[in-house]
Amino acid sequence: MNRILIIIIIIMILVSNIGIIYAYNNSQQKVNYIISANWLKPPENNTAEIQLGIIYYDQLKVYGIKVSLNLPTCLTNESGGRKICETYPLTYQQGYITISFNVTMDKVINGTKTLYFNGNFTWFTIIDNSTYKCITPFNFTLPYYGQINLNLVPLNSTLHVGENNLYLEIVKPKCLPIHDLILYINNCNEIDLNNFSTIINASIFVPLNYEGSYYPLKLYVQYSTPYGIENYKTELYLFVLPTFKVPIIYKVVSSPYPNYLLPNKDLVILYVNNTFGTDFYNITLLILSNSASVNQTILKIPLWKSNCVIKIPEILYNITGNVIIKIFALNITEIGEITLPIMNSTYLSIYQTSQKIIIYNPLNISINNLSVNGLIQYKKLYPGEYVELNISQLRSSNVHISFEICGIEFYQDFIIHITPQINVKYIIQDCEIYLKVTNTNNFTLSNVYLSILNAMPSYIYIGSLYPNETYSAIITPNNYKIFITIYYTAQNETFRECTNVSIIGYSKINLVDYSIIQNSNSFYIILYIKNLGNVSAYNVYVFLYSKCITGISPSSISIAQLRPGQCYAEIFEVQSSHQSINITVKIIYSNILNKISTYNHTIFITLSDNNSQDIFIKYLTYSIYGIP
16 A cells, blocks of 8 residues: 555656646636644644645546645744645545644744634646646634643642642643643542632642652643643652651551541551650550441550550441541540541442453552452452453352452442443435434333434434334435434433434536427427536526527526436426527526535527427436436
């Protein structure tokens, strides 16, 4: 394939050099095209990438295209010029080609504005074994909303062990609108900012082992702009002060989120600091909880030195809500109180694909003795590791998983959902789309309906589709691009699938023939009007007029639709006082996009001296209303 493209390019260069390419601008011999443009990479750091999409179609043999594009005054190409000039080979007579190029902002653009582009397409074609160049101008616009340079700046200079309020400032270009911003901190904390603010307040937990060192913050931002959905990621390091500022902190070992409990059962590590400024001997700690049961409530400590932190593992059972833990030093005082919030999450992250389930360890600690349905055993799964299991191995849609964290057994259940499949097929005939929707599952789909954009009908309700049942429909588009979305319900879940249909074609109405029947005081003219294009024409109006006639009946006709290849015949009675007459036939019609086109043709008629002629019927090979 690459060798063919290289040969085509060499032929184009040789032909252009030896001077046998002819330039023409004949309206009857031109290449029809549709052009679209968009930002492939939005403006950022004074650079951007623009993409052009070109749909070209005609009966001409096109083998290459040269694109000459003039850039606006605020843009330059990679070498500093203000023009893009590239030549591309074309393999097919009709098709679609995408062209992308990089540009640089050579000066500051204040505010939003519309950028105007113009240029020419030079089409290399072959007509009657001769090579021609057809030059067609084009233009398009692109909206400019500013550059997407986004930055997150921390307003905190340091952190401390335990819970922290992290303040981040979002720095962005003033003119760029941003909405639907989502911030992820260390792949766990998710902050959804629908009401955009330049200052973000996030709660983060710093474990004890980072005391006196730098704590990493991995920040990932996803946000929407007029250019589309953008992403930004960075990594910050903030110093953790080496002073223990709170008497009690905790870490939930059995949760992906160290400062949140999970329902039912958790393993929590309590860190308790002696902040009283003196050493204690043979002290007894009392641990109480309001919304959960703890495995140890009394803890005896032979020696507790000043500013010394003791580590207390606790198993919390029967968790019903946010847990408040109070710790007392008996016969001395209350040491402190903490609140452990609860989050509706799971210990392990379990994902399902079409044929497999994936079990991922999101914890900061390894899990041991992982068992799936009692059939599959794994001795250890480290943090960040995962295992893949074939669904066929599990023998059931109910998956029971058991595992151990620090020697304590935990359980988690998962239900395998069968993803339904629906088959959507279509064929395009004469600008009508014949659609077939098939249920390929072994169960019934309910509440099935179609939402259709740029076609009629715009909504089709199917109802239920039984296994292997097919529903057929015919839709009539009113645009070259049709968007079909099918909704259906299976297993109490609603699913959606999208299908996009593109129609490439054109309408071309011509007067292909006519017949004259002369009478004593008038004559009859029969016009044969045919659609030479490959898509239907609509609202076809035919007008006849001349300065040499005194009357014509009817003066005009209208045809609602002419399909490709369809021929329509109509007879007109003409009153004339001259023997030599010229009659102009004007045809006005519209295509699928309601674009108006006009066709004019003049007929020169010389009547005979014999005022009467035998009426005859001229046999034509055209089809009228689809009948030969």
